[in-house]
Amino acid sequence: xxxxxxxxxxxxxxxxxxxxxxxxxxxxxxxxxxxxxxxxxxxxxxxxxxxxxxxxxxxxxxxxxxxxxxxxxxxxxxxxxxxxxxxxxxxxxxxxxxxxxxxxxxxxxxxxxxxxxxxxxxxxxxxxxxxxxxxxxxxxxxxxxxxxxxxxxxxxxxxxxxxx
Amino acid sequence: xxxxxxxxxxxxxxxxxxxxxxxxxxxxxxxxxxxxxxxxxxxxxxxxxxxxxxxxxxxxxxxxxxxxxxxxxxxxxxxxxxxxxxxxxxxxxxxxxxxxxxxxxxxxxxxxxxxxxxxxxxxxxxxxxxxxxxxxxxxxxxxxxxxxxxxxxxxxxxxxxxxx
DNA sequence: TTTCTTGCAAAGAGTTTGCAGCTTC
DNA sequence: GAAGCTGCAAACTCTTTGCAAGAAA
Numbered sequence: 001x002x003x004x005x006x007x008x009x010x011x012x013x014x015x016x017x018x019x020x021x022x023x024x025x026x027x028x029x030x031x032x033x034x035x036x037x038x039x040x041x042x043x044x045x046x047x048x049x050x051x052x053x054x055x056x057x058x059x060x061x062x063x064x065x066x067x068x069x070x071x072x073x074x075x076x077x078x079x080x081x082x083x084x085x086x087x088x089x090x091x092x093x094x095x096x097x098x099x100x101x102x103x104x105x106x107x108x109x110x111x112x113x114x115x116x117x118x119x120x121x122x123x124x125x126x127x128x129x130x131x132x133x134x135x136x137x138x139x140x141x142x143x144x145x146x147x148x149x150x151x152x153x154x155x156x157x158x159x160x161x162x163x164x
Numbered sequence: 165x166x167x168x169x170x171x172x173x174x175x176x177x178x179x180x181x182x183x184x185x186x187x188x189x190x191x192x193x194x195x196x197x198x199x200x201x202x203x204x205x206x207x208x209x210x211x212x213x214x215x216x217x218x219x220x221x222x223x224x225x226x227x228x229x230x231x232x233x234x235x236x237x238x239x240x241x242x243x244x245x246x247x248x249x250x251x252x253x254x255x256x257x258x259x260x261x262x263x264x265x266x267x268x269x270x271x272x273x274x275x276x277x278x279x280x281x282x283x284x285x286x287x288x289x290x291x292x293x294x295x296x297x298x299x300x301x302x303x304x305x306x307x308x309x310x311x312x313x314x315x316x317x318x319x320x321x322x323x324x325x326x327x328x
Numbered sequence: 329t330t331t332c333t334t335g336c337a338a339a340g341a342g343t344t345t346g347c348a349g350c351t352t353c
Numbered sequence: 354g355a356a357g358c359t360g361c362a363a364a365c366t367c368t369t370t371g372c373a374a375g376a377a378a
Binding site: 098116120121130133137139140141144 | 238
Binding site: 180181182184186187217218219220221222225244 | 356357358359360361362367368
């Protein structure tokens with residue numbers, strides 16, 4: 001984690017930005033929640049635990065900055081809020097998402113499933129692909145089991161990672 | 165077009181909704197702009213030409229309704245506005261999009277490129293897919309040509325279809 | 329000092345909602 | 354006349370911006 005922050009710090013410096021305490025706290029929160037898909041508000045509340053004086057505007061500005069540096073990806077699952085997803089280091093493509101329409105959970109697929117498809121699109125549509133967004137909406141494995149068992153109660157986790 | 169409106173009318177009636185003049189005007193606008201990706205505001209302005217008394221709220225309510233009936237799909241290209249895309253009749257999957265990061269144009273891919281990918285996801289992730297969203301961001305064929313020719317001027321079309 | 333950054337409050341943009349009046353069955 | 358629908362304005366939510374004060378080089 002330290003090394004990762006260090007690399008981000010260098011990245012910031014290389015464009016003459018600083019890694020201020022607020023920015024560092026924000027990055028830490030993102031690292032600690034790599035699996036989640038936090039909204040700006042979510043990040044704000046979590047950062048506040050480390051740095052209570054921080055303002056929401058600073059969080060927005062930091063996330064915007066990290067997005068420009070391609071440290072995070074801004075994603076949108078159609079529920080009206082932007083979510084921020086830390087880029088995996090070394091990943092040469094943006095990962096995919098599985099959004100459950102029952103429980104709102106979001107799982108990630110790290111594998112690159114689009115290699116073939118992208119070759120087709122580049123060739124047949126003459127479109128030079130720079131990035132992609134692939135999201136499946138459906139029923140996650142947990143909810144499928146729930147339904148099989150006719151057990152409709154929700155063994156709930158944190159709400160934060162949920163798309164309403 | 166008439167038949168299409170008729171089918172939508174029946175669909176509305178089957179759930180005891182009415183095809184009011186305002187709703188019909190909205191549907192017509194959507195049909196006339198099938199290739200575009202209009203925002204609610206865009207639709208509103210176009211509907212106003214046919215039915216000047218219509219209110220923006222009615223347009224929002226109609227689009228919401230049509231979305232529920234699966235006549236339109238609500239999509240989001242990350243620029244802060246929802247866009248509404250008429251479903252192709254008979255299409256068994258939601259089409260894909262090519263968003264140009266140069267000129268903001270949005271092209272559609274009607275072919276189903278995800279058949280294989282979906283089978284993998286359903287099997288390996290045990291995820292029951294109901295819908296998908298696939299968008300590629302990159303350089304469209306028009307802008308590639310522009311760059312080749314070192315001709316940076318924009319032979320512009322309507323702004324409406326553009327993602328800023 | 330100069331430049332960057334921050335917190336706060338206000339402003340903006342997009343969307344939703346409450347409600348009285350109007351249609352339609 | 355009950356139920357559904359509409360236009361308007363107000364409310365709401367998420368995000369951005371202006372600005373004076375603070376921190377870093």
